[in-house]
Amino acid sequence: MELPKFKYINDNIRDKFFEHNINDLACECCGIVSPLVYTGMFYAEENVEILCPECVSNGKAAEKFCGEFYDYWSDIPKTMPKESLHELQHKTPSYRGQQQEYVPHCCNDFCKFIDYVGWRDIQKRGLENNLVFCCYNNKIIENDKKYNFIEANKEKLRKKGDFRGYLFQCLHCNSYHLHADMA
Numbered sequence: 001m002e003l004p005k006f007k008y009i010n011d012n013i014r015d016k017f018f019e020h021n022i023n024d025l026a027c028e029c030c031g032i033v034s035p036l037v038y039t040g041m042f043y044a045e046e047n048v049e050i051l052c053p054e055c056v057s058n059g060k061a062a063e064k065f066c067g068e069f070y071d072y073w074s075d076i077p078k079t080m081p082k083e084s085l086h087e088l089q090h091k092t093p094s095y096r097g098q099q100q101e102y103v104p105h106c107c108n109d110f111c112k113f114i115d116y117v118g119w120r121d122i123q124k125r126g127l128e129n130n131l132v133f134c135c136y137n138n139k140i141i142e143n144d145k146k147y148n149f150i151e152a153n154k155e156k157l158r159k160k161g162d163f164r165g166y167l168f169q170c171l172h173c174n175s176y177h178l179h180a181d182m183a
């Protein structure tokens with residue numbers, strides 16, 4: 001099945017956002033039984049569990065259920081265009097974080113999700129000296145010294161572990177941004 005494209009998701013990992021529909025469940029928005037379905041985070045009053053990729057990407061699921069795939073967080077700049085926020089919250093499936101999913105921003109736009117990463121994956125990509133460590137919820141002040149928790153613990157990052165990394169890239173200046181969270 002050809003998945004739709006998403007502005008804020010790297011094309012070659014789109015399949016990680018969907019699951020095989022082994023029980024032939026119908027999309028709760030359009031009723032179609034799609035071979036791949038979205039079962040991830042969706043903030044809505046109704047409990048919606050199965051959505052087809054099309055209803056995610058064209059915004060119909062968000063519209064029908066007044067839902068959002070990403071909750072709001074406080075460091076979204078006021079200058080962020082409304083269309084970008086709409087695209088992210090209403091037309092972009094959420095990656096699977098361990099805490100509330102956060103998407104970094106750069107050049108007044110959201111960054112696109114590249115992959116789930118551990119520190120070894122960052123090294124394999126040759127990015128260890130070429131990263132922005134996300135500050136959101138990761139600025140720590142200890143003994144009057146400020147440091148970034150992710151940067152200070154970067155070598156402990158694992159793709160599948162208690163401390164997981166999420167790699168993003170700016171759509172405009174191409175810089176890489178690393179977010180991480182703890183179970």
Ligand SMILES: [Zn+2]
Nearest residue numbers: 027030052055
């Ligand atoms: Zn659908």
Ligand SMILES: [Zn+2]
Nearest residue numbers: 106107170173
């Ligand atoms: Zn940028």
